[in-house]
Amino acid sequence: xxxxxxxxxxxxxxxxxxxxxxxxxxxxxxxxxxxxxxxxxxxxxxxxxxxxxxxxxxxxxxxxxxxxxxxxxxxxxxxxxxxxxxxxxxxxxxxxxxxxxxxxxxxxxxxxxxxxxxxxxxxxxxxxxxxxxxxxxxxxxxxxxxxxxxxxxxxxxxxxxxxxxxxxxxxxxxxxxxxxxxxxxxxxxxxxxxxxxxxxxxxxxxxxxxxxxxxxxxxxxxxxxxxxxxxxxxxxxxxxxxxxxxxxxxxxxxxxxxxxxxx
Amino acid sequence: xxxxxxxxxxxxxxxxxxxxxxxxxxxxxxxxxxxxxxxxxxxxxxxxxxxxxxxxxxxxxxxxxxxxxxxxxxxxxxxxxxxxxxxxxxxxxxxxxxxxxxxxxxxxxxxxxxxxxxxxxxxxxxxxxxxxxxxxxxxxxxxxxxxxxxxxxxxxxxxxxxxxxxxxxxxxxxxxxxxxxxxxxxxxxxxxxxxxxxxxxxxxxxxxxxxxxxxxxxxxxxxxxxxxxxxxxxxxxxxxxxxxxxxxxxxxxxxxxxxxxxxxxxxxxxxxxxxxxxxxxxxxxxxxxxxxxxxxxxxxxxxxxxxxxxxxxxxxxxxxxxxxxxxxxxxxxxxxxxxxxxxxxxxxxxxxxxxxxxxxxxxxxxxxxxxxxxxxxxxxxxxxxxxxxxxxxxxxxxxxxxxxxxxxxxxxxxxxxxxxxxxxxxxxxxxxxxxxxxxxxxxxxxxxxxxxxxxxxxxxxxxxx
Numbered sequence: 001x002x003x004x005x006x007x008x009x010x011x012x013x014x015x016x017x018x019x020x021x022x023x024x025x026x027x028x029x030x031x032x033x034x035x036x037x038x039x040x041x042x043x044x045x046x047x048x049x050x051x052x053x054x055x056x057x058x059x060x061x062x063x064x065x066x067x068x069x070x071x072x073x074x075x076x077x078x079x080x081x082x083x084x085x086x087x088x089x090x091x092x093x094x095x096x097x098x099x100x101x102x103x104x105x106x107x108x109x110x111x112x113x114x115x116x117x118x119x120x121x122x123x124x125x126x127x128x129x130x131x132x133x134x135x136x137x138x139x140x141x142x143x144x145x146x147x148x149x150x151x152x153x154x155x156x157x158x159x160x161x162x163x164x165x166x167x168x169x170x171x172x173x174x175x176x177x178x179x180x181x182x183x184x185x186x187x188x189x190x191x192x193x194x195x196x197x198x199x200x201x202x203x204x205x206x207x208x209x210x211x212x213x214x215x216x217x218x219x220x221x222x223x224x225x226x227x228x229x230x231x232x233x234x235x236x237x238x239x240x241x242x243x244x245x246x247x248x249x250x251x252x253x254x255x256x257x258x259x260x261x262x263x
Numbered sequence: 264x265x266x267x268x269x270x271x272x273x274x275x276x277x278x279x280x281x282x283x284x285x286x287x288x289x290x291x292x293x294x295x296x297x298x299x300x301x302x303x304x305x306x307x308x309x310x311x312x313x314x315x316x317x318x319x320x321x322x323x324x325x326x327x328x329x330x331x332x333x334x335x336x337x338x339x340x341x342x343x344x345x346x347x348x349x350x351x352x353x354x355x356x357x358x359x360x361x362x363x364x365x366x367x368x369x370x371x372x373x374x375x376x377x378x379x380x381x382x383x384x385x386x387x388x389x390x391x392x393x394x395x396x397x398x399x400x401x402x403x404x405x406x407x408x409x410x411x412x413x414x415x416x417x418x419x420x421x422x423x424x425x426x427x428x429x430x431x432x433x434x435x436x437x438x439x440x441x442x443x444x445x446x447x448x449x450x451x452x453x454x455x456x457x458x459x460x461x462x463x464x465x466x467x468x469x470x471x472x473x474x475x476x477x478x479x480x481x482x483x484x485x486x487x488x489x490x491x492x493x494x495x496x497x498x499x500x501x502x503x504x505x506x507x508x509x510x511x512x513x514x515x516x517x518x519x520x521x522x523x524x525x526x527x528x529x530x531x532x533x534x535x536x537x538x539x540x541x542x543x544x545x546x547x548x549x550x551x552x553x554x555x556x557x558x559x560x561x562x563x564x565x566x567x568x569x570x571x572x573x574x575x576x577x578x579x580x581x582x583x584x585x586x587x588x589x590x591x592x593x594x595x596x597x598x599x600x601x602x603x604x605x606x607x608x609x610x611x612x613x614x615x616x617x618x619x620x621x622x623x624x625x626x627x628x629x630x631x632x633x634x635x636x637x638x639x640x641x642x643x644x645x646x647x648x649x650x651x652x653x654x655x656x657x658x659x660x661x662x663x664x665x666x667x668x669x670x671x672x673x674x675x676x677x678x679x680x681x682x683x684x685x686x687x688x689x690x691x692x693x694x695x696x697x698x699x700x701x702x703x704x705x706x707x708x709x710x711x712x713x714x715x716x717x718x719x720x721x722x723x724x725x726x727x728x
Contacts, residue, residue, distance in 0.1 A: 007470055013462075042419055044458050047465035048506065055461050065422055088426050091416035096426040121413070121430050130411065132433035150436050152542035190425065193531040196325075221472065225325055226527035228421065229472040247419045247458055 005204035007221060010231045010244035013045040013057065014251075015209070018242075021251055022212040028237040030173035033073050036240065037259045038250035040066035040088065065089050067258035068250060072170055078106025079113070084166045085262045086190075093124035100191060102167060108183065109163035110171035114139045115191055126261075138191055147192065156194055161185040168200075168222075173238050177202050177218040187224070198224030203231060208242075217241065300389070300614050301585065302549040304435075304540060305447040305605075307356075308529050309349065309397060309420065309454035310569060311555040313342070313578040315526045323479040324523035328534030329580070332553050336584025337593045337630055343653065345602035345623075346644045347557035347569045347576040349454075352602055354400045356556075357381045359606030359621040361644060366710035367401060368647045374402035375710040379618035381606050382408035382445075388615045391442045393434055396427040396449030401715040419458070420451030420529060428532035432539040444545075445609070448536060453525035456559065459518065460567055464506035471517040478516040479523065482563045484678035485515070491564075491682070492665045507567060515562045522561060547586055550612050552605070555579040563678070572651040572660045573679050577643055583608075589630045598629055599641040599653060620708070640696075642703050647712065652700045657689075659696040670696070 004011050028034060042065050046056040053059045066088040073081045084100040100117040104110035114137070121132035138147040140162055147154045163171060163185050175183075182201040189195055203219035217233040228246035235241050241252040253259050313319070316326040318333035345355035350370040351362040357380050362368050366375040380403055386392045393411040405412040413430045415423040431448045438444055463469050471478055510518075533553075540546055556579070560566030563575040570576065581600060583589060603623030610617035611625035628634035643651045648663040653673070660669040670684040670693055683689045 007472060009462075009469070040422075042422060044419070044461070046461040047463060047467075048461070050505065051461045051464065055458065061418065088422065090423055090426055091418060092414055094413050094415075094426070094430070096429045098429075119429050119433070121433050129413070129430075130434075131437050132430065134429075134433050134436060149538070149542065154538060189531070192535060193425075195527075195531065223472050226524065226531050228521060228524055228528075246421050247455060248421050 004206050005219070008203055008206050008219060008231060010219075010233065010242060010249070011206045011208055012047075013043055013244065014242070014249060016057065017041065017043065017062070017249075017251070018208055018210050021210050021253070023210050023215055023235060023241060024239065024252065024254065025212070028235075028239040030170075030238045035069065035071040036169070036252065037067060037069040037254055037262070038243070039064045039253045039256045039258050040068060041249045041251055042247055043244070043249045044247055064256065064258050066095070067253075067256065067262050068166075069259065069262045070166060070169055075103065080104045080106070080110070080170070082110070082166060082170055087258065087261055089258075094129070095122040095124075095126065096120070097122055097126075098190060100166070102164060102191070104167050104170065108171060108175060109161055109185055110167040111162055112138070112140055112164045112167050112188070112191065115164075117191055119190075136192065145188070145194075149192075158186040158194075158196070160196070163187055164191050165189045165195075166191075169232075169240055169243065172200065172220055172232055173234060173240050175200075175220070177220065177234065187227075189226075193226070195224055195226040198222055198227070206233070208233070299548070300443045301588075301612055302443045302545050303390075303445045303609055303612065304536075304549050304551045305445075305609075306450070306533060306536060306551065306553045307448070308450045308452060308526075308533075308555045308580075310456065310557060310559045311453055311526060311529075311580055312522075312559045312561045312575060313340075313580050315453070315523065315559070315561070316530075316580060323519075324526055326526060326530040328530045328537055329553070329582075331537065332533075332551070332582045332584065333594075334592050335586070336551070336582050337590055337595055339581040339583075339598065339600045339626075340594060340596045341599045341641075341653075341655075342554070342579050342581035343577050343599070343601050343641055343643050343651075344555075344557040344579050347572065348645065349556050349569075350399050350401055351644070352556035353398065353449075354403075355602045356605045357400060357403070359603060359618060359623055361603065361622050361642075361707050363644055363647075363709050364622075364707050366712055368644065368712060370399075370401070371715050372401065373713045373715045374400060376402075380408055381609060381618075384610070384618055385445045385613060385615075386410060388613070389442055390613065391438070391440050391444040393444060393446045394449070395430045395434065395446065396423070397451050398449060414449075415451070418451070420453070420455045420525070424450045424452050424529055424532040428535040431536045435536065435539040435543045435545065438543075438545070443548075443613075445613075450529045450532060452529035452532075453522055453559070455525050456518070456522045457568055459521050459525075460506055463514065463518070466509060468511060468514050469517065471513065471520065473520065475513070475516075477520070478513070479519045481512055481515060481519075482561065482678075484563050484680050485512075485565060487564055487678070487680040490667060490669075490684075492660075492662050492667060492669065507565070515565075518567065519562055522559065550585045550588075551583065552608070553580065553582045554602070554605070556602075570645060572643065572645050572649055574658075574677075577651065583626065583630055585612075590632065595629065597655070598634070598637050599655065600626060600629070601641045601643070622707075640699055640703075642700065650700060650704070652696050652703070654696070657692055657696060659693065659700065661697075661700070668693075 071083040086098040102115040136149040222230040230245040233242040243250040316329040318330040346362040354367040392409040394409040607625040
């Protein structure tokens, strides 16, 4: 029997999907320069055969719906530049492409210090729809997030340490997974959606079956306002290979068609 | 208990309007000279319980963006869906007709051919029309009736809502056309909770990810079954009700907790759109309507999802704002309003005649403090065999071929726990409500029902049957 932490759901939800996935075997240094890419999956799951197959993990709704690529580069004093490319697709053929550059602090949350971002709406040919391109920049200092979106200023105050959802993908690869006190923070999804009162805790380890063989992954769980619980799973090199929340999963991949669309 | 006469109802309605107008909170802004035809922005969520926002005093979630909407406009408390299922409710919005007239009485039916729709109606009368997000009116192609359609396929809000809010943001920040716009943005959350049930319906209970003391309590009418027409509607009958029948109270509370997180998700996406509107040159001249297609059981009466006629599924959030034109920070607790009022209201503000045979009324007189009287009752339908009639005091639910009917005293029993249908003290009320319902129903032009050409949907129907 595989070892499954009591609160973990992703081994069950992802079981048959992961049997098609090859884990990377290259060296990985979470403190160095690296590039990780993921396929973004819809993963509806049903725990009972009475649920119509349409809605289940084996039904037509489970499908790749985009990709995410993160590229980290050290920029001195332990800080890092995180380059983000996201393509989120819809069934009707529209896509949202987001490209961001984030300067992250050298701390446990990779706290975003300043960033710039371009969001574009694309049609099925990946052409821009009606000039739908939005430019924004942001800065975090002194518990204040200041953003400028197409020349208009916005500011919010946060009561806790801050991270970004993409920054967290970077940061948790350097966290001690076995003996870590829970981290409490606020989060910016896509660097603009404020999700307060987040908690990240170690989840233990679980065995997963991949196409490349079985692997024991170590995990974290995140709960908080405005999100369904996230489970993050790291391989033995501390590389983040899975992130699962609700109906969505990020699954590590370097050569899936969705990832190639980011290039 | 005396019955409800038409005169009494009108009198009560007038009193309600007067009390609203005299309320110290109901202060109209100094009305600016009305500019050209307003832009109209319709933001709608999917399956949101009317109390699932912090502006209504719910301490178990935080919805700062819905709350700021409420501060800027009029919130209607007695707001009902015309039919508490996705496609029927949405079709009622966009036609102004009862679902038994549109033909979409459930998600798997198609719209009656030739029925005027609001998208085409506005476009042909000078509006730039755009639809972003969930549409879900089988038989209507959003690409044919709106100038711009970026619809999703009615799937997962967790993924699609962020994309659609990006699209809506881009539209609002970049639109520079000469014509006023009508933009409808259909968010999917918190509808994903249906999938949460599918995931958690096995015998083995999933431990909640947070401690027991952080889970919301059960609703006050969680365990009320007395004299209930079991089996007529899906969430509780012999079909999907089975999926939750073995849930513990802890599992129900886990469900409610997760649902609130989904509401917070869509609140953030909605905030992205509100920011874009506020930043744009359109902010001062945009009528904003926020509502939802239907509510959510959320454990009340041990129900989840929708499709039944208790208030949990029936009532929906409704907030309307327009800076300088509509009162701000007002809660209207008195007037019965319906999803059928959406199309007449939009047309009224757009300065155009509505399509013929609207079954609802423009809310503009209520929003501008000019209502002398208002409707005596509201009617909603559900599936092919359910109807609800509601007055300020009473509510009658009737499912054809499924006894008993249900009569509730909504002033004294707002959680619908005591069925008075066999209480002789309410016989006159029951008779009057039945008569009003029959009279209303006789005026409707019923459509021939046609199943949608959607094998996917038919497969679902077959599996649930």
